[in-house]
Amino acid sequence: MAENYIRGALLGQGTFAAVYKGADKRTGKEVALKEIFPDEKGGAEGKKGLDPTALREIKLLRELQHEHIIRLVDAYPKKKSVVLVLEFMHSDLEAVIKDANLVLSAADVKSYMKQLLQALAACHSRWVLHRDLKPNNCLIAPDGSLKLADFGLSRVYGSPDGRLTNRVFAPWYRAPELFFGARQYTAVVDVWAAGCIMGELLLRRPLFDGMCDIDVLSKVFALCGTPGVEGNWPAARDLPAFLQFTETRPLPLRQVFPAASSDALDLLGRMLVLDPLKRISSAEALRHPYFANNPPPTPPALLPRPMKREDAPLGAGAGAAGKGRERPSPAASPRSAKMPRRSGLGTASPH
Amino acid sequence: MAASYWDSHCSRNLVSKEQLECSHAEDRLLGLTREHIQQLNVYFCASIAELAKQLKLRQRVAATAMIYFRRAYLCNNFCRLDPRLVYVACLYLACKAEESLLAAKHLVVHAKNLRPKWTYDVKDLLDMEMVLLEDLDFNLIVFSPYRELARLLSDAGVEQACAQRAWGALNDSYRSDVNLLYPPHIVALGCLCLAAGSCGVDLTAWLQRLNVDLGQVAAVVAELTALYPQNSAGMGADECHRLLDLVGTRWDSSASGSGERRR
Ligand SMILES: Nc1ncnc2c1ncn2[C@@H]1O[C@H](COP(=O)(O)OP(=O)(O)O)[C@@H](O)[C@H]1O
Ligand SMILES: [Mg+2]
Numbered sequence: 001m002a003e004n005y006i007r008g009a010l011l012g013q014g015t016f017a018a019v020y021k022g023a024d025k026r027t028g029k030e031v032a033l034k035e036i037f038p039d040e041k042g043g044a045e046g047k048k049g050l051d052p053t054a055l056r057e058i059k060l061l062r063e064l065q066h067e068h069i070i071r072l073v074d075a076y077p078k079k080k081s082v083v084l085v086l087e088f089m090h091s092d093l094e095a096v097i098k099d100a101n102l103v104l105s106a107a108d109v110k111s112y113m114k115q116l117l118q119a120l121a122a123c124h125s126r127w128v129l130h131r132d133l134k135p136n137n138c139l140i141a142p143d144g145s146l147k148l149a150d151f152g153l154s155r156v157y158g159s160p161d162g163r164l165t166n167r168v169f170a171p172w173y174r175a176p177e178l179f180f181g182a183r184q185y186t187a188v189v190d191v192w193a194a195g196c197i198m199g200e201l202l203l204r205r206p207l208f209d210g211m212c213d214i215d216v217l218s219k220v221f222a223l224c225g226t227p228g229v230e231g232n233w234p235a236a237r238d239l240p241a242f243l244q245f246t247e248t249r250p251l252p253l254r255q256v257f258p259a260a261s262s263d264a265l266d267l268l269g270r271m272l273v274l275d276p277l278k279r280i281s282s283a284e285a286l287r288h289p290y291f292a293n294n295p296p297p298t299p300p301a302l303l304p305r306p307m308k309r310e311d312a313p314l315g316a317g318a319g320a321a322g323k324g325r326e327r328p329s330p331a332a333s334p335r336s337a338k339m340p341r342r343s344g345l346g347t348a349s350p351h
Numbered sequence: 352m353a354a355s356y357w358d359s360h361c362s363r364n365l366v367s368k369e370q371l372e373c374s375h376a377e378d379r380l381l382g383l384t385r386e387h388i389q390q391l392n393v394y395f396c397a398s399i400a401e402l403a404k405q406l407k408l409r410q411r412v413a414a415t416a417m418i419y420f421r422r423a424y425l426c427n428n429f430c431r432l433d434p435r436l437v438y439v440a441c442l443y444l445a446c447k448a449e450e451s452l453l454a455a456k457h458l459v460v461h462a463k464n465l466r467p468k469w470t471y472d473v474k475d476l477l478d479m480e481m482v483l484l485e486d487l488d489f490n491l492i493v494f495s496p497y498r499e500l501a502r503l504l505s506d507a508g509v510e511q512a513c514a515q516r517a518w519g520a521l522n523d524s525y526r527s528d529v530n531l532l533y534p535p536h537i538v539a540l541g542c543l544c545l546a547a548g549s550c551g552v553d554l555t556a557w558l559q560r561l562n563v564d565l566g567q568v569a570a571v572v573a574e575l576t577a578l579y580p581q582n583s584a585g586m587g588a589d590e591c592h593r594l595l596d597l598v599g600t601r602w603d604s605s606a607s608g609s610g611e612r613r614r
Pocket of ligand 1: 011012013014015018019031032034070087088089090092136137139149150151152260267284
């Protein structure tokens with residue numbers, strides 16, 4: 001019920017919602033109020049009703065209840081749209097990564113990855129794909145723990161009709177099979193993105209930060225080798241939008257991450273396997289020796305704290321740690337369905 | 352897939368016989384009998400199926416819409432919330448939830464086509480969508496027994512004729528309350544047992560290998576069997592309008608405050 005909440009400052013703005021700080025009048029507890037924009041295309045009449053993206057998010061959050069998945073506390077209608085009442089989060093992983101004042105130890109990285117993979121495994125065991133995994137959708141709770149959020153692109157898979165859109169994920173975190181137009185992908189698309197995030201935690205900058213799809217792919221292949229080389233993912237050729245790049249061999253991860261432990265790199269290598277059939281699953285990744293080996297993951301309460309969101313509102317443009325590189329407005333590509341995402345990809349042969 | 356998960360999910364969304372018993376209290380005060388209410392439920396679930404068929408929607412979308420319809424009236428009454436609008440809104444919402452998007456305008460055209468006396472417009476439909484969302488408590492995932500039945504059929508290895516009957520029984524099951532009362536795998540199993548019984552197939556040995564509550568399965572079979580004698584007595588549109596006129600229902604978005612509709 002709307003009357004139960006007070007709305008405060010704007011915390012952040014996404015493609016289809018504005019998120020405000022709020023409080024529950026009955027308990028005084030802090031919450032976040034995610035107000036879905038009423039569908040603008042429908043005009044004042046609201047020709048389309050509730051945005052399907054919002055509906056997806058509500059539907060799935062209502063189902064998924066997990067320590068590392070953001071909790072949907074309540075929801076209520078407001079002016080032709082809906083407000084999601086979420087538990088309040090202090091910050092997000094993007095702010096952690098960008099905050100030059102924070103040092104991330106090997107144990108800290110392990111802790112974030114463990115929490116993230118636990119959240120993913122919970123989704124995957126319930127047949128839910130997240131499909132928009134990236135650091136700023138991994139929120140940081142007041143107690144320091146990581147919570148997966150923003151399920152607007154996620155969906156239940158395994159339905160008999162099978163075909164899924166490949167226009168998901170921000171390009172930097174998009175698995176190679178999606179670039180090549182696969183429509184029957186599986187949960188390991190999320191694992192690829194988790195691998196990108198692990199690399200980003202280690203490097204403190206995005207792993208595959210290309211300017212466009214081709215640029216991202218060329219960075220992926222520069223690290224992982226081109227498909228076909230040494231029997232690496234031969235089936236890629238059969239995908240509808242396959243592109244032949246100049247053949248390169250995979251780079252040893254050690255060369256890119258000189259400071260990382262070998263068990264960390266072994267896991268990273270398994271998450272960033274080009275061939276989706278050979279990529280590790282989220283559940284297997286959690287059983288990787290990396291998580292059992294020393295150092296143990298940092299308890300969430302002891303993880304470094306980025307600046308609070310209220311002190312550095314992300315919606316206002318400046319990131320928590322000053323200006324990082326401009327990120328290409330990532331959610332824009334999968335969500336504005338009007339724009340053909342791979343314009344140019346088919347014509348400009350990168351070969 | 353963890354069976355325990357489905358179980359916990361399903362039981363969260365199931366309702367008890369008692370809950371069903373005390374629904375539609377106001378409608379009953381206004382003169383509808385339990386039989387009338389049951390017939391109206393059947394009529395509107397059939398309307399959902401017809402409309403879905405006209406729109407070439409998957410069976411599963413229709414099944415979800417029917418469950419929404421039934422759940423919506425656990426806390427509402429026909430006299431307060433016009434089922435002639437609600438059933439279309441249920442289908443609209445189910446399309447979104449099952450990823451088969453459909454334009455509201457398009458749906459309205461088809462609803463009018465199906466029932467020429469249908470007087471609502473797009474705005475009414477979208478207003479009702481919001482009302483439904485709230486009344487369903489934003490609980491939108493419905494696991495229907497269709498996938499479950501396919502799995503059971505291939506596991507039990509019954510012949511084609513028997514399988515055909517089982518699918519028929521499952522389609523009919525939406526005219527009863529079983530999909531509100533029991534989890535999908537129990538309903539699917541009940542349909543299979545019913546079909547096996549009428550085809551003279553003995554499933555005893557196979558059933559014993561399954562780890563399920565056979566008491567519940569028997570209860571499903573009983574409910575489904577009870578459907579058949581009254582089979583032919585489907586209600587027509589005119590009788591439906593007459594009953595609804597009796598309780599004087601009419602949805603008017605401007606007049607109804609959201610609190611008022613509820614019991
Ligand atoms: N629970 C929350 N607590 C605090 N801030 C939040 C919360 N949820 C979202 N935000 C902020 O709002 C922004 C947009 O939210 P998000 O769910 O990612 O929406 P979108 O789908 O539009 O990207 C986030 O990047 C974050 O800054
Ligand atoms: Mg986001």
